Amino acid sequence: MLSQGSTWLTPRISFPKGSPGRPLVCFYRPDVCNTTTLLLSEDGDTLFVGARDAVLSLDVSQKEALVIRSKLDWSPSGKDLEQCSMKGKEMMDCPNFIRVLQFLNTTHMYACGTYAFSPRCTYMHTETLLMTSHSSKPEEGRGRCPYDPYQRNTAITVDGELYTATVADYRGNRPVISRHLSEGSHVDLKLDDTLGWLEDPTFISSSFIPSEEKIYFFFSEVGKEYDFIDEFIVSRVAQICTSDVGGQRTLQRRWTTFAKAQLLCQASSELPYNVVQDITTLPPPEGAPADDTLFYGIFTSQWSVNSGQSAVCAFRLRDIKATFSRNYKVLNRDTLRWSTRVQEKIANPGECGLHNASDNTLRFVKENFLADDSVRPVGRSLTMVSHDQNYSHLAAQRVRAANHRDYTILFLLTDAGYLHKAVLLEKGAHIIEEVQVFQKPQPIKNMQLSASKGVVFVGTSEGVVRVPAANCSFYSSCAQCVLARDPFCGWDHADKACMEVSHVQASLGQDVDGGNVEETCNTTPLSPRAGVGPNKLTPGETVSMSLNEVVRLQCPGTSRHAQRLWEGPGGRLSPDLYLQPEDGSLRFLVTSATLGPYLCLSMERGHRQTLAVYHVEQKPTPPPPATSPPPAPTVWMAVKSGDLDLVPSVGVWPKTSAEVKRRADAMPVSSEAPKTPLATKPGGVSLAPGPRDSGSKDGGRQLLAHSPSYLKELVVVSVLLALCLSTLLTAALYSIRQRCRKRTAPQASASDSRGGLAEREALRGESPPRANGKRSNGRTTRNSQTNGQVCTAATTPKGSNGHLPNTPI
Incomplete structure (x- = not known):
């Protein structure tokens, strides 16, 4: 029993498109697009493709190529396209999309297409793809093919008769399950649409069980038996008998063996995955009864809580048959509510051979077509659940392993363009790998498995891709x-x-x-310290780096299920010195402590193996060029400005500055000499690098001859410094002048008349009169001159002793 919980399924290995580890064979042609239907011949050597406005046959017997054998161009006329556009349809939806492609016998096929929203069907030869219709033009395909290329349908042929599930009107409001191309005693049949046997269905697939002589149709529809506020979508399985010929009076030319039941893909205490996306049939093992036939389906949920998730459920034919053999619901015509029938069951709906039954029996099966019980999945659990992938199509294959046990392989196609290969185990599903088939999302696609050839064919909007089922050489x-x-x-x-x-x-x-x-x-596990010891230096890649540089070491891991570990010279790596991002790489700063060997190890299912080995070494210092002489030892020597007239003091040029500048500019400067600036000490002493024994003027000139010249820079700095000093000095003088003007300004007072008399007496050479009989002290005027500017100092009164008042002698 498969018990798959809600564990997060991750493909072990991922192959991007064009990866050399997973080569694919593609068939692309500019005149072929929208390969919506695929049909494989019994021998597996020819693949028939139904595309837009064309039907092709491809030779798929070769492993390295897909070769086109023949092609039939089947497109609507210009008048048909114009009428399609006048009906309000987009021109991109008006071509002829082939939606039905089935074998009638060993020499002929039957094909139907949308044909500009006016379905057409035709016979064609399997070898030449030439139309062989009974009339001069293709026949009408209503009820056999959908009008809209985006509406899903299903078709299957049994003994030359075509069984289809599609819509029978332009607006898509009349779903029908019907039989066509009937021969002999059989007549074309369809559903009785007066009782609402189908409620807005979306048809998925169909399967024929020869031992039961029944065809099972899988679809989803609105569940009218549930009295909810919102419409509740349910997944269904319906059955009809291929021997059905309809009733004699009741249900004339209608199915008498139609019955349907709910498919319940649900885990315990969780919301059901109620919308079926695809169903595939897996025949029973050799020698097993037909009741062991399995139907694997992809289901999604209509609720947002399960948005983005897909579940896979398996249903056994034995359980489906048991559900159809139990009680059925009955519809109350007055209240339009479903209820379980409590009266005695007159007949068993869905049973073959009811076409000869009485009218009372046929009326009973006509009103009782919905099974009361639901079909539960195998083991009453989900086969697998994907939390991050939306699966759209699947195929199943049974494989005999080396231990002579049978395993089921599922090929699941995602909306993102990846093909997942999963094996179903007792502990749950294991996704072996994922292969990117196409990059752009494809609205219409199909998938066909050739178990005999071990190949999966995927139809995309651009062409056909062939994916080998096995990839052992990788x-x-x-x-x-x-x-x-x-x-x-x-x-x-x-x-x-x-x-x-x-x-x-x-x-x-x-x-x-x-x-x-x-x-x-038959191997021994790798020890934790194997290959890292000082005496066991495993050969690997050498990485030379300079000290204080950041190095990044990559770990080439391919398995997503493996845990990647790093080991360094000291064993475990400290998180303070090393960073390990999610991509599995290792980053650290190169120091003397981090030099040495590094191993990237993987741990998967208890097995430890080495993925990469690095030896981080310090990058050697490159030797000097052979043409350059070795530099002499450099010391700093003090040179006075008076001894070396070529080295002026900072901010001051000697009197012969023009001559010095001329001689300095004429000096040759070596391009190989290090550009070391002259250092200047206070007091006009410059520090210049030179030999220890060079203290004379000749030594200084020789030193400067091999040193770079900074005369131009020194001139610019000196000029700027002089300008700054002049600006500061001007500002200071202007400030002093303003203060002098304020202190010498005349002031109005009561002694102005007295001062005027004294001034007149002084001009006449007379002494001013004494105050109180005494002669007053005279005022002394002192002039001071600063930078050519004259200002009058304030007269300060003195005492009788000639000194300033209040000043100690």
């Missing part, structure tokens, strides 16, 4: 081959290669359930 070691847990692959100990199980008769190393490398490959 695994280069026994550990990788076993850890893949792929039932297709096993390790051949004699040839030292990972081989396909079906191609090798000898026993191969393989462990699909456990992935135990040590037991399967």
Whole structure:
């Protein structure tokens, strides 16, 4: 029993499109697009493709190429396209999209297309693809093919008769399940649409079970039996018998064996995944009864809480048959409510051979077509759940492994353009790999599995892509081959290669359930310190870096299920010195303590292996060029400005500045000499590098001859310094002048008349009169001259002793 919880499923290996590890074969032509229908011949050598305005046959027998054999161009006329546009449809939806492509016999096929929203069908020869219709033009395809290219449909042929599930009107409001091309005693049948046997369905797929002589249709529709405020979508399985010919009076030319039941893809205590996306049929193993036939389906949820999630459920034919054999619901015509029938059951709806029953029996099966119970999945649990992928199509295959056990492989196509290959195990599903098939989202696509050839064909809007089911050659070691847990692959100990199980008769190393490398490959586990010790230096890549540089070491891990670890010279790496991002790389600063060997290890299912080895070394200092002489030892020497007239003091040029400048500019400057500026000490002493014994003028001139000249820079600095000093001095003088003017300004007072008399007496040479009979002290005027400017100092009174008053003698 498969018990898959809600664990997060991650593909072990991912192959981007064009990856050399997963080569794909593509068929692209500019005149072929929208390959909506794929049909594979019984021998698996020819793939028939229904595209837009064309039907093709491809030779797929070669592994390295897809070769076109023949092509039929089938496009609407200009008048048909004009009428389609007048109906309000987009021109991009008006071409003829092939939606039905089925074998009628060994020599002919039957094809139907949308044909500008006016479906057409035709017969064609399988070898030449030439139309062989009974009339001069294709026949009407209403009820056999949808009008809209975006509406889903399903079709299947049994004994030359076509069974379809589609819509029968232009607006898509009349769903119908019908039979066409009937021969002999059979007549074309369809559903009785007066009772609402179908409620706005979306048809998914159909499957024929020969032992039951029944065809099962899978679809989703509105569940009218649930009295909810919002419409509740349910997934259904319906059945009809291929021997049905309709009733004699009741249900004439209508199905008498139609019945439907709910498919419930739900885990315990969780919301159901109620919208079916695709269904595929897996026949039972050889020798097993037909009741063991499995139907694998992809389901999504209509509620936002499960948005972005997809679930896979498996249903057994035995459970479907048991559900149809139990009680049925009945519809109350007055209240339009469904209820469980409590009266005695007259007949068993869905039972074959009711066309000869009485009218009372046919009326009973006409009103009781909905099973009361739901079909539960195998083990009453989900097969697998993807929390981050929306699956759209799937295919299933049973594979015999090296241990002679059968495993189920699912190929799931995502909306993002990836094909997932998953193996179903007892502990849950394991996604072996994912392969990117196309980059742009494809609105219409199909998938066809060829189990005999081991190939999956995917139809995209640009063409067809061929994906091999097995990729054993990618695994280069026994550990990788076993850890893949792929039932297709096993390790051949004699040839030292990972081989396909079906191609090798000898026993191969393989462990699909456990992935135990040590037991399967007969190896010993890698010790934690293997290859890192001082005496065991594992060969690897040498990385030369300078000190205080940041180095990044990559770990080339391919498995997403493996945990990548790093080991350095000191064993475990301290998080204070090393950074390990999520991509598995290692970053650190190169110091004397971080030099040495580094190993990237992976741990997967208990197996430890080395992925990369690095030896981080210090980059050696490059030697000087051979043409340059070795530089002499450099010392700093003090040179006075008087002794070396070529080195002026800072801010002051000697009197012969013009001559010095001329001589300095004429001096040759060596381009190889280091550009070391002259250092100047206070007092006009310059420090210049030179030899220890050079203290004379000749030595200084020789030193300057091999040193760079800074005369121009020194002139500029001196001029700027002189300008700054002049500006400051001017500002200071202006400030002093303003203060002098304020202190000598005349002031109005009561003694102005007295002062005027004294001035007149002084001009006449007379002494001023004494105050109180005494002669007053005279005022002394003192002139001071500063920078050519004259200002009058204030007269200060003195005492009788000639000194300033209040000043000690």
